[in-house]
Amino acid sequence: EDQVTQSPEALRLQEGESSSLNCSYTVSGLRGLFWYRQDPGKGPEFLFTLYSAGEEKEKERLKATLTKKESFLHITAPKPEDSATYLCAVQARGSSGDKLTFGTGTRLAVRP
Amino acid sequence: KAGVTQTPRYLIKTRGQQVTLSCSPISGHRSVSWYQQTPGQGLQFLFEYFSETQRNKGNFPGRFSGRQFSNSRSEMNVSTLELGDSALYLCASSLVPGMNNEKLFFGSGTQLSVL
Numbered sequence: 001e002d003q004v005t006q007s008p009e010a011l012r013l014q015e016g017e018s019s020s021l022n023c024s025y026t027v028s029g030l031r032g033l034f035w036y037r038q039d040p041g042k043g044p045e046f047l048f049t050l051y052s053a054g055e056e057k058e059k060e061r062l063k064a065t066l067t068k069k070e071s072f073l074h075i076t077a078p079k080p081e082d083s084a085t086y087l088c089a090v091q092a093r094g095s096s097g098d099k100l101t102f103g104t105g106t107r108l109a110v111r112p
Numbered sequence: 113k114a115g116v117t118q119t120p121r122y123l124i125k126t127r128g129q130q131v132t133l134s135c136s137p138i139s140g141h142r143s144v145s146w147y148q149q150t151p152g153q154g155l156q157f158l159f160e161y162f163s164e165t166q167r168n169k170g171n172f173p174g175r176f177s178g179r180q181f182s183n184s185r186s187e188m189n190v191s192t193l194e195l196g197d198s199a200l201y202l203c204a205s206s207l208v209p210g211m212n213n214e215k216l217f218f219g220s221g222t223q224l225s226v227l
Contacts (some may be wrong), residue, residue, distance in 0.1 A: 042221075043221055087155070
């Protein structure tokens with residue numbers, strides 16, 4: 001059974017204080033690993049897809065990396081508007097359609 | 113371009129009742145999937161529809177069902193509601209399932225409270 005574990009559950013940063021969020025996964029052949037951002041009262045918003053170990057993707061202050069067992073979401077010099085819950089999800093090779101297995105997320109709060 | 117639209121936004125029901133939730137995908141998207149989100153379990157896959165056919169189903173009891181119409185709009189139904197069904201129900205759409213998962217778009221969800 002596919003499993004995704006995210007840590008920490010919650011993280012409080014000062015504005016400008018860089019940090020990383022972790023996503024550990026167990027899957028029978030990885031088809032893709034996804035990062036989403038979710039704001040209160042809204043649905044998840046797509047950030048990145050990573051497909052193979054060693055791959056990296058960047059968007060503004062966010063950078064996602066992937067190894068064979070985990071993924072990191074690095075946040076460089078965060079701003080208060082980066083406060084949100086960050087969700088990691090995997091899709092297994094051989095899985096059809098859009099079925100994703102999600103972690104429970106990391107709640108990030110950035111103080112000004 | 114309008115996003116994924118879910119109605120209603122909030123629902124309050126009592127145990128034993130049934131409920132129907134609606135989802136209109138982004139124009140041109142043919143695949144709709146449903147997820148249940150709770151604080152303890154996170155997002156859990158319910159089912160997925162493409163061209164009016166259920167392609168995938170998660171590990172939920174038969175009280176949870178869904179359907180998709182010819183215009184790609186989808187509904188999910190929960191019968192004999194239980195307290196544990198209280199959750200945020202999210203709908204997501206994509207152009208073609210599995211082909212390009214980078215473009216899985218979520219709606220804002222329906223918050224269901226069962227009393």
